Structure formats: C-alpha cells, structure tokens
Amino acid sequence: MSTITNVRIQNEPFDTAAEAAAITRGRTDAGAVVTFTGICRGDENGVPIASLTLEHYPGMAEAEIERHVAEAAERWPLIGVTVIHRFGRILPGDDIMMVVTVSSHRAAAFEAADFLMDYLKTRAPFWKQVEKTDGKIWVEAKATDDQAAGRWATSGKHQAAE
C-alpha cells in the first residue's frame, strides 16, 4: 500500500483539522482518522513556566522524522500520515506538534499515531528550553519517556490485527 506522507518543521501554527481533511478529501477508503495534538502546558511538574523554546538541526530533523514516518507506514496499513512539529518560542496553551494518521481501520490508525507520538515526545530531533520565573533551562532527556518508546522495539502485540 502506498502511503501519503508529509513531514514539516515550521515556526508557524498549524491546523490539525485541515491536515486531516487534506488526506481524506474525495476518497471513500478511509474509515478512521486519528489526530494527536501536543500543547504547551503552563507548568512543568507543578512549576509554572513562561514559555518553551525548541531548537532543531534543519535538514537532519526532517530526515529523522521522515524515517520514523516511513517505519510507521511499513508497520501499519496507512492511507496517509502527516507530522508537523513547530520550533522557536511557544507559549502555554499553544500547539507544539501534531500527528494525523488515516487508515481503513481504527487499530492501524491508533497504533501508528501512538508509535509516532512516543517517538516525537522522547527522541524527536529537538532541544527544549524551558523559561521559568528564575531563568531559562535546557531540558534533559527523560528515562521514563525512553521506556515508553522502547515498547515498540520488541512487542508484536501492538501490530494491527486487521
């Protein structure tokens, strides 16, 4: 199955619904659309934050995300996948990233979206700086997130059964 894939890294906000509609428009084989939108929260572990700043390596970041999108398209029967990740300064309440997966069946759409989110939240090619009242700090990689992403390495149980 050939999958429509689309990866963008941009400073501007995005429109999740428009991205989903762009995949499904005019076709009647899509049965399930899953969207995930990650939003900047106003706190980190209970400590208020003023902003997030995301830095990336242009060219390398797109290629890394595209490789994971291609892996998702190999593992699940997907009609389309779009991933958009923002960079730059992001305020609480603003969108950070989105994943849209479209498939004939819901299990494939759900599992592919879950797989891509795990990757994006833990190993996406970004460096994150958090601005708190006492200054800006660079966020370090989290062990718990790595464990969540590790789920996908070995298990067959997340494969679509349909």
Place this chain on the structure above:
Amino acid sequence: MSTITNVRIQNEPFDTAAEAAAITRGRTDAGAVVTFTGICRGDENGVPIASLTLEHYPGMAEAEIERHVAEAAERWPLIGVTVIHRFGRILPGDDIMMVVTVSSHRAAAFEAADFLMDYLKTRAPFWKQVEKTDGKIWVEAKATDDQAAGRWATSGKHQAAE
C-alpha cells in the same frame, strides 16, 4: 479530577476540531488532545456500499454512552471528553462518529480514546443497516470487535502510568 463530558447523538454532521477547541480554549493544563473520527467507507469487506443507516433508541443510547464516558473519566485523568455519534442515513466519505479526549499527558488521552472507540465500534447502542446494490441488510454483531472491546475488562497494562 472533575472531567468535562459531553455526549451527543445527532443527525447533523459535526466539527471535530471545534469540539476539541471547546475543551482546551483558555486553559493551560491540557498537554494532549486525541481525536478519533470514524468515516463511512465505500465498501464492506470489498463489496461496494451505497449508504449506511444507523438507528438508535433515543434516551437509552445517550445514557449508555454517557456511562462509558464516565467510566473512562474514572480510569484516566482526563480534562475533557466529547463523544458525538450520528444517526440516520450516512453516505461513503461522511463522518459517522467522533471521540475527543483531552488530558495533561498523552498516555491518558490516547488510552481513553482507544477505550471509547472500542466500545463505540462494538457495543454502541445502534443498529446498522447497509445498503448494497442488491438491497439493504442489517449488520450483525461481530465477534472480532467484541474481542477488541474485551481487552479492557481485565488488563491493568492499559492504565495510564503517569
């Protein structure tokens, strides 16, 4: 945690993005929004269909869905859940139902959406009639769908770890 819940059964189309925005607007504690949209496909097991017609028991159907939404809100720390399910005649390419879940963390939003979709696709209080070229037939309950929904009865592994 008190969860904003909203269940509607309607003939009219819905706007998934507007439903998600209605939950997150003006707040900074939402970190993850998952939407699932179920679309009417143009075929059933390879056989073309002209339409679906969904019938429900007004009053009872809403109460049943609300009970499952309340269960999701018990099991996962959710900020908001909205479920909309259409009834009446639905054409291929048209939306059938949607689930929006909003949480501070992605695992809770994902798992709650998955749980509600399993329920809605297998045991939602609807009767489905499929119109094919050779007439209309009532769809019978599927065993495989029941198995997917059965996942949620026993396992602890789907509980949010956050």
Place this chain on the structure above:
Amino acid sequence: MSQHIKLRYFAWVRERIGKPDEDVEVPADVTTVGELMTWLASRGEEYAHAFENPKVIRAAIDRTHVKPQTTIAGAGEIAFFPPMTGG
C-alpha cells in the same frame, strides 16, 4: 388484572412488526419479558415472524437492558430489538 404497557420496536423487529411502537394491554398471566415475547408472537403473522427466534431478541424495560426472566411488573415502556451492532 391486565397491565397497560408501551412497546417499542427497533431495527428488523420494527420492520417485521410494521410499526415503531404501540400501546398494549397485557393479560395478568404474562409476568416476564420472555412470556411477553411468547404472547406477542401469538398476536399475528408479523409478530410470529419478528419473535420466531426469541434468543436473538434483546429487551429493555424503561431503557435498561433486561433478561427474559425479568418481571414486567411496574414497567412503563418495554423495547425489543436485535443485538446492537455498534456505529
């Protein structure tokens, strides 16, 4: 003493009987949901057709799922329908 009950039918039960709902006077010796199905099946060909295989018919009293052995005493509205199939 007979009992006045509103009946509702859905999906192919409704199609076979030919109406979505009706009000009936149920004889006093019909005391359970299962007995009500047997009594309805005796009311004519369309009912006999709808209830020819009672095992595949589900019932609700006042919008709550019930079993064939459930008593109908006090019921306001009883609905009969095939198993729900999801949306």
Place this chain on the structure above:
Amino acid sequence: MSQHIKLRYFAWVRERIGKPDEDVEVPADVTTVGELMTWLASRGEEYAHAFENPKVIRAAIDRTHVKPQTTIAGAGEIAFFPPMTGG
C-alpha cells in the same frame, strides 16, 4: 595536511561556545570525532566549557549521528549538541 570542516553547534553547546557555526582547519593528526572534541576543547575557555564532559555531547557528520570513534575523513559538516529531548 589539514582538513577544512564546517562545524555547527546546538542548544547549550552553541550557547557555551557563543556561536552557531564556524569554519575550521583541523590538523592532520585529528582523525576521529572524539579527537576533534579534544582539539576543540583546547581552543579557549568557551570551548573547554562546552566540551568539559564529552560523554554527554552527541555528534553528527553530514546530518547523520556518529560515534566518538568515527573518522572525520571526508566530512563536510560536523555538528555537536546535547542529547535531543523530544518536542
């Protein structure tokens, strides 16, 4: 013979060094990514600070992740940065 390489720095590596990129002539006896970090660390206080703990620094040659023992021969662009943290 020295090698001309474009270097790029990200996140706190960039902040410590004080610039996002630069072009350098690397001496011929610097042959691996790890040796390049050691050589860079010797170029001044800001570099010493950036590379004070080379184990936490990641590197990429021409936009592909590499290890400290990877050779830098033929590299056009080498980047140094902390582990990526996700978005």
